[in-house]
Amino acid sequence: MPSIQQLPPSVVNKIAAGEVIERPASVVKELVENSLDAGATRIDVSVEQGGLEAIRVVDNGCGIAPGELNLAVASHATSKLRVADDLFRVQTLGFRGEALASIAEVSRVTLRSRTAAAEAGAELEVVAGQAAPIAPCGCAAGTAIEVRNLFFNTPVRRKFMRSVSTEMGHVTEALTRLALAHPQVHFSLRHNQRSLYELPPCDNPLARIAHFFGRELADALLWLESRDGDVRLSGYVGHPSQSRPNNRMQYLFLNGRSIRDRSLGHALAEAYRGLLLTGRCPVSFLSLELPPELVDVNVHPTKLEVRFQDGGRLYSQLLGTLRTKFLTTDLTHRLDAATAEGREAGAAHDAQRAAQLRSELVDWAKGQMADWQAPAGAANDQAANGQAAPAHQTRFEVPLPPAAAAPLRLTPLVGSAAAINGGHAGNGSGMAPHPIPASVSRAAGALQIHNRYLVAETADGVAVIDQHALHERILYEQLRERVLAGALEAQHLLVPEPVDLCASDAAAVLEERELLAKLGIKVEPFGGDTVLVSSYPAMLAGSSPVEILRALVERLTSGGRAPDRRDLLDELLHSLACRAAIKAGDPLSPEEVAALIEQRHLAQDSHHCPHGRPTELVFTREDLDRQFKRT
Ligand code: ADP
Numbered sequence: 001m002p003s004i005q006q007l008p009p010s011v012v013n014k015i016a017a018g019e020v021i022e023r024p025a026s027v028v029k030e031l032v033e034n035s036l037d038a039g040a041t042r043i044d045v046s047v048e049q050g051g052l053e054a055i056r057v058v059d060n061g062c063g064i065a066p067g068e069l070n071l072a073v074a075s076h077a078t079s080k081l082r083v084a085d086d087l088f089r090v091q092t093l094g095f096r097g098e099a100l101a102s103i104a105e106v107s108r109v110t111l112r113s114r115t116a117a118a119e120a121g122a123e124l125e126v127v128a129g130q131a132a133p134i135a136p137c138g139c140a141a142g143t144a145i146e147v148r149n150l151f152f153n154t155p156v157r158r159k160f161m162r163s164v165s166t167e168m169g170h171v172t173e174a175l176t177r178l179a180l181a182h183p184q185v186h187f188s189l190r191h192n193q194r195s196l197y198e199l200p201p202c203d204n205p206l207a208r209i210a211h212f213f214g215r216e217l218a219d220a221l222l223w224l225e226s227r228d229g230d231v232r233l234s235g236y237v238g239h240p241s242q243s244r245p246n247n248r249m250q251y252l253f254l255n256g257r258s259i260r261d262r263s264l265g266h267a268l269a270e271a272y273r274g275l276l277l278t279g280r281c282p283v284s285f286l287s288l289e290l291p292p293e294l295v296d297v298n299v300h301p302t303k304l305e306v307r308f309q310d311g312g313r314l315y316s317q318l319l320g321t322l323r324t325k326f327l328t329t330d331l332t333h334r335l336d337a338a339t340a341e342g343r344e345a346g347a348a349h350d351a352q353r354a355a356q357l358r359s360e361l362v363d364w365a366k367g368q369m370a371d372w373q374a375p376a377g378a379a380n381d382q383a384a385n386g387q388a389a390p391a392h393q394t395r396f397e398v399p400l401p402p403a404a405a406a407p408l409r410l411t412p413l414v415g416s417a418a419a420i421n422g423g424h425a426g427n428g429s430g431m432a433p434h435p436i437p438a439s440v441s442r443a444a445g446a447l448q449i450h451n452r453y454l455v456a457e458t459a460d461g462v463a464v465i466d467q468h469a470l471h472e473r474i475l476y477e478q479l480r481e482r483v484l485a486g487a488l489e490a491q492h493l494l495v496p497e498p499v500d501l502c503a504s505d506a507a508a509v510l511e512e513r514e515l516l517a518k519l520g521i522k523v524e525p526f527g528g529d530t531v532l533v534s535s536y537p538a539m540l541a542g543s544s545p546v547e548i549l550r551a552l553v554e555r556l557t558s559g560g561r562a563p564d565r566r567d568l569l570d571e572l573l574h575s576l577a578c579r580a581a582i583k584a585g586d587p588l589s590p591e592e593v594a595a596l597i598e599q600r601h602l603a604q605d606s607h608h609c610p611h612g613r614p615t616e617l618v619f620t621r622e623d624l625d626r627q628f629k630r631t
């Protein structure tokens with residue numbers, strides 16, 4: 001083995017450069033962060049050939065004194081930290097003192113800077129880490145850095161660069177993140193002499209969002225804000241109609257720094273569960289502000305990932321804030337027939353109506369919480385003993401059609417646990433029908449059309465409802481509450497049925513036996529790849545237990561990678577709800593229509609079926625008036 005040697009600084013810097021500077025976009029990020037740390041209020045970025053040729057960043061920040069220019073490009077030299085403890089309360093975007101040194105090691109850098117107090121500026125040129133003597137120069141107060149021929153002396157790196165347009169895409173993305181996090185700073189971006197963005201300062205990120213992603217998206221964002229101790233969460237999330245096929249439109253900022261965090265990403269997905277189609281991702285622009293000592297930003301050279309002292313608490317705060325937001329927001333799809341003027345005219349009325357709706361929904365949500373917190377056993381016992389239901393149950397109970405007249409297939413949706421059991425004594429519910437906000441329950445004169453849609457008059461217009469989607473949603477919510485409170489009622493088979501499966505399906509079924517039991521399905525191994533089904537969910541009376549199991553197996557194994565427990569349970573509940581719900585094409589009696597309409601607000605979010613399709617479309621009276629040119 002050769003002897004151990006200290007590496008020369010140029011090699012150390014090249015290694016560091018490999019970590020910090022991956023591509024032109026990393027240079028843009030590091031230089032702009034320096035400008036922000038220098039207190040700049042205006043930052044102009046211009047780029048040639050996707051940054052492979054040249055990157056120029058000019059700012060009006062505090063500037064660098066001529067005597068310190070050499071230090072600025074030296075490695076581990078920074079004005080942002082003094083002592084080790086400072087590392088645990090970093091307030092600036094930079095602190096490692098290696099960006100400029102790294103960049104200068106792998107390119108040709110020209111640095112011009114002048115502090116406000118100095119009469120003249122100074123210029124420093126560095127080529128592949130070799131600095132020329134400092135020369136005086138004339139320049140505006142602030143700093144201008146030009147980086148040319150990136151990676152010219154590290155050909156292996158250079159080979160990894162993609163096309164000009166790909167690299168420019170990364171540059172734009174980097175600038176987008178910085179500009180979204182610092183709306184009060186004026187930014188501009190030019191590519192090959194062409195202006196791409198000119199972003200005047202503003203005090204709200206919404207204008208920036210509209211600038212980058214368009215008005216339509218900006219108009220469909222919901223503002224949210226919450227505080228937990230020293231932690232403030234604020235920002236915008238997208239209406240479910242604005243979902244995306246991947247999570248690239250999820251921006252998260254921590255004290256002005258764009259970061260990625262898997263756990264918080266998960267909280268976001270969790271909050272939108274059931275509101276989006278499977279495989280779709282929400283849009284978000286969220287900011288966290290917290291005391292720097294509660295987070296370690298020094299875990300990743302590019303500081304993209306951080307470590308929170310109490311990540312679990314942040315997770316809960318984000319999830320809780322989003323859930324409250326969704327509970328108190330009317331997420332109904334409104335058909336956007338409005339013209340711009342029409343929208344303005346309707347705005348005042350909408351605001352008033354939204355406020356009213358919100359207060360009703362808050363009351364309703366409180367009622368739900370109360371139900372939720374009531375000891376789960378209490379209501380069950382009463383139901384089992386045939387005693388009267390508690391007061392809140394009767395108060396909000398939906399009037400039932402006479403038992404005899406109620407057709408069997410609608411029993412799952414009409415109220416009480418006993419009805420859901422098809423007459424069995426309830427054992428797992430604890431689930432009272434929820435109070436209904438007065439204005440939204442008033443849906444008079446509903447009728448069924450084409451055996452698949454229900455049309456109902458609402459307080460301010462007309463709702464068109466997908467009968468299958470709505471029923472599925474109601475059932476899903478009911479089933480979920482029950483499973484969370486215990487298990488679904490099971491119907492035992494007199495003679496257990498053997499089901500032949502393929503080896504992997506049989507293994508999956510037996511592995512998830514416990515979960516299936518919660519749904520009322522009991523399975524046992526029966527030798528080879530055969531399993532024995534001894535019970536099935538009572539709500540699916542009339543279906544073949546074998547078919548039910550096969551449908552669930554499909555869900556169990558469709559995910560590819562092992563899904564998490566809750567996702568899996570959700571999948572299975574969707575499957576059950578979908579099977580049990582009335583279908584498109586099923587004719588309904590007027591009583592059945594009325595029962596469905598009456599219950600559309602029992603579900604927590606009845607606007608979407610569990611697969612994320614909307615359950616209803618609302619045409620407001622203004623929409624109709626406008627369409628008929630009555631305004
Ligand atoms: P860090 O940002 O981690 O301190 P850098 O290598 O990025 O390390 O920068 C080194 C130092 O150079 C900074 O600490 C700062 O003092 C100075 N500097 C860099 N860019 C600017 C700028 N645009 N304006 C003022 N000072 C700057």
Ligand code: MG
Nearest residue numbers: 030034094099
């Ligand atoms: Mg820096």
